[in-house]
Amino acid sequence: MSATIIDGKAFAADIREKISDHVTRLREENGIIPGLAVVLVGEDPASEVYVAAKHKQTTEVGMRSFKHALPADTSEADLFALIDKLNADPEVHGILCQFPVPDHLDERAIVARIDPSKDVDGLSVVNAGLLASGEKGLVSCTPLGCLMLLRDRIPNLSGLDAVVIGRSNLFGKPMAQLLLRENCTVTIAHSRTKDLAETVRRADIVVAAVGRAEMVKADWVKSGATVIDVGITRIPHPDKPGKTKLLGDVAFDEVSEVAGAITPVPGGVGPMTIACLLANTLTACCRAHDLDEPEGLTV
Numbered sequence: 309m310s311a312t313i314i315d316g317k318a319f320a321a322d323i324r325e326k327i328s329d330h331v332t333r334l335r336e337e338n339g340i341i342p343g344l345a346v347v348l349v350g351e352d353p354a355s356e357v358y359v360a361a362k363h364k365q366t367t368e369v370g371m372r373s374f375k376h377a378l379p380a381d382t383s384e385a386d387l388f389a390l391i392d393k394l395n396a397d398p399e400v401h402g403i404l405c406q407f408p409v410p411d412h413l414d415e416r417a418i419v420a421r422i423d424p425s426k427d428v429d430g431l432s433v434v435n436a437g438l439l440a441s442g443e444k445g446l447v448s449c450t451p452l453g454c455l456m457l458l459r460d461r462i463p464n465l466s467g468l469d470a471v472v473i474g475r476s477n478l479f480g481k482p483m484a485q486l487l488l489r490e491n492c493t494v495t496i497a498h499s500r501t502k503d504l505a506e507t508v509r510r511a512d513i514v515v516a517a518v519g520r521a522e523m524v525k526a527d528w529v530k531s532g533a534t535v536i537d538v539g540i541t542r543i544p545h546p547d548k549p550g551k552t553k554l555l556g557d558v559a560f561d562e563v564s565e566v567a568g569a570i571t572p573v574p575g576g577v578g579p580m581t582i583a584c585l586l587a588n589t590l591t592a593c594c595r596a597h598d599l600d601e602p603e604g605l606t607v
């Protein structure tokens with residue numbers, strides 16, 4: 309059997325089109341333009357690529373994009389002063405500080421400084437707590453994107469066994485909360501899980517987010533399972549000197565012989581992350597103005 313390849317790139321393009329339509333209406337009917345501020349500290353090459361992609365897609369859907377590039381030696385006080393200014397700026401509806409930041413800065417303190425209603429990464433303690441309590445907040449972009457792909461593939465997730473491999477605050481924990489909301493039976497597995505392969509084999513849904521290239525093998529996966537690959541490891545390209553290649557956490561070729569559906573890397577979860585960042589910015593903007601929220605873009 310050969311798995312259906314879940315096309316995250318096409319799905320993300322559909323979402324951006326929906327967002328773009330909604331943004332047009334907001335501008336024409338309410339005179340409001342959603343705005344996203346992205347803060348980048350230092351000069352990490354991968355971060356610069358991601359931030360450039362975010363900027364491009366933000367403006368393409370008709371939103372304002374405010375980019376703040378700060379030097380690597382920026383003090384916490386100066387960074388906080390910028391965040392405070394963005395928190396108070398009515399044209400900014402979403403704020404994202406690109407991670408990783410240089411070592412002298414504390415990611416948790418940065419997230420805590422961002423107004424939770426503008427925390428479009430969904431990383432703040434407030435938004436994590438709202439999600440865990442089943443209340444409305446802003447949901448972390450990558451888990452939200454994965455849930456959208458899963459719901460599209462499996463309209464009723466209720467009662468299914470889901471395994472999330474990875475327990476980070478950024479991904480594993482919010483992903484598990486979202487699946488729990490869908491009435492899945494959720495297992496969070498991690499590096500200390502006793503028999504990882506056996507645990508994963510029980511699952512109807514496997515979400516892999518460990519950051520170890522091609523760790524999930526074909527004999528770990530139940531026949532027909534839906535496999536979502538969140539991992540991104542960049543390696544030197546085996547055939548093209550000087551180029552790089554992206555690998556997921558799932559051994560794609562062999563697992564796609566067993567799974568019912570699978571996301572590729574690249575072109576799976578990655579594009580959904582940025583689409584959901586735009587979705588969260590639009591949602592935050594609508595809430596700030598007490599307007600109806602876009603349908604299908606939040607949970």
Ligand SMILES: Nc1nc(=O)c2c([nH]1)NC[C@@H]1CN(c3ccc(C(=O)N[C@@H](CCC(=O)O)C(=O)O)cc3)C=[N+]21
Pocket residue numbers: 358404405406407408429449540554573574575576577578579580581582
């Ligand atoms: N505060 C913060 N929020 C984030 O959401 C955040 C962050 N920091 N730091 C870095 C990670 C990583 N991340 C990705 C976004 C898009 C792709 C993406 O579009 N990937 C493409 C391929 C891109 C390529 O070729 O490099 C794909 O998988 O098809 C990947 C990874 C967001 N992150």
